[in-house]
Amino acid sequence: MANEGSTRTAGDRLRGSRSLHRRSSNRSRSLFLSDHPSQDGRCIGDYGAGDIDRSEKACLERIGELARRVGPGLQLTFRNGKTRIYLNEEAKCQSSDADGCVKYQLTGCFPEHDLLLIEVDYWEGVSWRLVWAETGDGTSIVAPPHYSPDKRWLASVASGEGPSGPPNGMDIVPSKPSSSFKQWHYRTPDDGQWLYEFIGWDGNARVGLLASSLGAPQRRSPTSIERRKGDWHLREPQ
Numbered sequence: 610m611a612n613e614g615s616t617r618t619a620g621d622r623l624r625g626s627r628s629l630h631r632r633s634s635n636r637s638r639s640l641f642l643s644d645h646p647s648q649d650g651r652c653i654g655d656y657g658a659g660d661i662d663r664s665e666k667a668c669l670e671r672i673g674e675l676a677r678r679v680g681p682g683l684q685l686t687f688r689n690g691k692t693r694i695y696l697n698e699e700a701k702c703q704s705s706d707a708d709g710c711v712k713y714q715l716t717g718c719f720p721e722h723d724l725l726l727i728e729v730d731y732w733e734g735v736s737w738r739l740v741w742a743e744t745g746d747g748t749s750i751v752a753p754p755h756y757s758p759d760k761r762w763l764a765s766v767a768s769g770e771g772p773s774g775p776p777n778g779m780d781i782v783p784s785k786p787s788s789s790f791k792q793w794h795y796r797t798p799d800d801g802q803w804l805y806e807f808i809g810w811d812g813n814a815r816v817g818l819l820a821s822s823l824g825a826p827q828r829r830s831p832t833s834i835e836r837r838k839g840d841w842h843l844r845e846p847q
Contacts, residue, residue: 644806645755645806645807645808645809646658646659646660646753647660647752647753647754647755647765649717649719649753649754649755649756649763650717650718650719650724650726650753650754651663651717652664652667652668652670652671652672652716652717652718653667653671654666654667654670654671655667655668660752660753661728661735663714663716663717663726663728663753664716665678665714665715665716668715668716668717668718669715671718672715672718672720672725674686675687675688675725675742676715676725679694681696681697681699682694682695682696682697682713683695683697683713683714683715683727685715685725685740685742685745687742687743687744687745688723688742688743688744689743689744689745691744691745693745695713695727696713697711697712697713698710698711698712702732707732710731710732711729711730711731712729712730713727713728713729713730714727714728714730715727715728716728716737716753717753719756719763719784721760721784722760722784722785723741723742723743724739724740724741724742724763724784725739725740725741725742726738726739726740726753726754727740727747736749736750736751737749737750737751737752737753737765738750739754739763739782741786746786748780748782748792748794749780749794750763750765750780750782751765751766751767751777751778751779751780752765752766752767752807753765754780754782755807755809755810756784756810757810757813758810758812758813759813760784761783761784761785761790761813762781762782762783762784762790762813763780763781763782763783763784764779764780764781764782764807764810764816764834765779765780765781765782765807766778766779766805766806766807766816766818767779768797768803768804768805768806769804777796777797777801777804777805778794778795778796778797779793779794779795779805779816779818779834779843780792780793780794780795781793781816781834781841789839791839791840791841793834793840793841795843801823802822802823802824803820803821803822803823803846804820804821804823805818805819805820805832806818806819806820806821808831811833814835814836814837815833815834815835815836816833816834816835817831817833818831818832818833818834819831819832820832820846822846828846830846830847832844832845832846
C-alpha cells in the first residue's frame with residue numbers, strides 16, 4: 610500500500626472553497642486557487658480547467674494498460690513489471706476526526722515522458738505525485754506542473770495562508786531522470802512573509818512568479834526562479 614506525498618494548491622489572487630474530500634464529505638475550507646492552472650498532462654476527454662477538477666475516469670481510459678481502479682485502490686503496473694496499489698483510507702475519512710484520511714486519484718499523464726500524475730486528497734489539503742511509469746519512482750509536487758518550452762522541465766508553484774495543511778512551495782523536476790538535471794524543491798516556512806504565484810516560463814531557464822506580501826500594507830513584486838550553473842535558485846522579492 611502506498612501512502613505518499615504532502616503539498617498544497619496555489620496562487621494568491623483567485624479564492625475559492627471546495628470540499629477537500631469532495632467525493633465523500635461536505636466539510637470544506639477556503640483555498641487559494643491558481644490564476645494560471647496547468648493544462649499540461651490533462652488526459653484526453655478531461656474537459657476541466659482548474660488544478661482540482663481533473664478527471665480520473667478520462668485518465669484511466671487513456672492509459673488503461675498501466676492503471677486501473679480496484680475498489681478503494683488505485684493500482685499501477687509499471688513497465689518493469691512491479692505493481693503498486695495506492696489505497697484509499699475510507700474508514701478514516703468517515704471517522705469523527707478524519708485523522709489519517711487520504712484518497713488517491715490518477716489525474717494526469719505525460720505520454721512523451723512516460724509520467725503519471727497522482728492527486729492525493731487529505732481532509733485538509735491536497736498534494737500531487739509525479740510517478741515515472743518505467744520504474745515507479747516518484748516525487749512530491751505542490752500542484753499540477755507546467756512544461757518548460759523545450760519540455761525538459763516541469764514547474765509547480767503553490768501558496769496559501771496559515772500553517773495548517775500541507776506545505777506551500779515550488780518544485781522544478783526534469784521530465785526525464787538524469788544526473789545532469791537535478792530536481793529542485795522549495796518549501797515556504799509557516800512564518801514566511803510571501804505568497805508566490807506561477808506566471809509563466811520565460812525561456813527554458815527562468816520561471817516568472819508574482820510574490821504577494823502577507824503583511825500590511827500588502828505589496829506585490831515580480832520575481833523568478835532561475836537556473837544558473839546547473840542549479841535552480843529563487844530570487845527573493847525586494
